[in-house]
Amino acid sequence: MKFKNVILAAAVLAMPIAASAQKADDLVFTVVKENPITSIKNQNRSGTCWCFSALSFLESEAIRINNLKEADYPDFSEMFVVSHSYVDRADKYIRVDGFMGFSAGSQCEDAVKHVMADYGLVPQSAMPGTNYGTELPVHAEVDAVAKAYVDAINKKPNGTLTTAWKQGFQGIMDAYFGAYPEEFVVNGKKYTPITYRDSFKLDADNYVTLTSFTHHPFYTKFPVEVCDNWRADAAYNVPIDEFMEALYYALENGYTATWGGDVSETGFTRNGTALLLDPQASTAGSDMERWLGAEDKKEEPKVAPKELKPDQAYRQKGFDEKTTTDDHGMHAFGIAKDQFGNKYIMIKNSWGESGKYKGIWYMSDAFCRGKVLDIMVHKDALPKALRQKLGI
Secondary structure (H helix, E strand, C coil), X not given: CCHHHHHHHHHHHHCCCCCCECCHHHCCCEEEEECCCCCCCECCECCXXXXXXXXXXXXXXXXXXXXXXXXXXXXXXXXXXXXXXXXXXXXXXXXXXXXXXXXXXXXXXXXXXXHHHHXXXXXXHHCCXXXXXXXXXXCHHHHHHHHHHHHHHHCCXXXXXXXXXXXXXXXXXXXXXXXXXXXEEECCEEECHHHHHHHCCCCHHHEEEEECCCCCCCCCEEECCCCCCCCCCEEEECCHHHHHHHHHHHHXXXXXXXXXXXXXXXXXXXXXXXXXXXXXXXXXXXXXXXXXXXXXXXXXXXXXXXXXXXXXXHHHHHHHCCCCCCCEEEEEEEEEECCCCCEEEEEECCECCCCCCCCEEEEEHHHHXXXXXXXXXXXXXXXXXXXXXXXX
């Protein structure tokens, strides 16, 4: 330890010990309700959280609908979905003369309402999707190649489009992700992507998306204005209290939900917690605790972390000012409480078995209220009163 640090440590120890907010690492969670999920996956170096979260959601739906035992849990291929999505996006990009985003990002509706509905599903074993020499996804090259290709086609070097450009783009997808399997065998039975999807009784028409903003009327539908919503899928707009009521109702009644929103806040840690921390709250004890010994810490009164209390105006301000953005997609599957009685949503992430809870995050009610953009649930998971208001 350097001399100046010795002086600093002595100065800190001489300070009166203030009541400090509990650190996130000190929180203790008790599960209230936990619905079945499949194993933790790793999107690694790819912008495909939307697909990983959507397929995790569909896997849980397959478990719920068919009452599957763990040995029969499905493992759907993410790259089957990503490849189809990229092909559809390339077609639209050229049709609108490049006046839209073209990247790896998308939304859960893309996987559920479009790719699954139009092309079906396949197991991971039938299309692992890493034909480029790595075990986990690494997409910088394929993303760059795909974007360069469509930009070149968009310039119409021949003065008009040829009949070959779509085959060329499909060739890029096939080279990186593999060709789409037309038939495959699972547990001794032969399937196509469509019959495999149907074997789990998954119907895209059964899923609805909720959002909550005031720049559109409540109880109507609108496409949430983010670049990743390139298909312009519409969400039902409801007040935030009813939005949260719907999410909890679904989780309490055996359903799960996709979760899309902002994870750029400092309270979204890489160790498995998501808190909407109040920046004005006293931070006494945070840096101080690094200097204090265990005996001193025991004397400090322990209180819950100080969080903001986001309301409808907070949400709208964040969306309008671009401080609440479309960062990440995850899978909500349960409810927990901390030792202070505060409610949390249990979230399955797609960063592998990372963090304190091996790939699971505990998201506070405040964080969800303030930073979620939308959720997707089975329509039967909505409270009856809300379904009536929405005409579902």
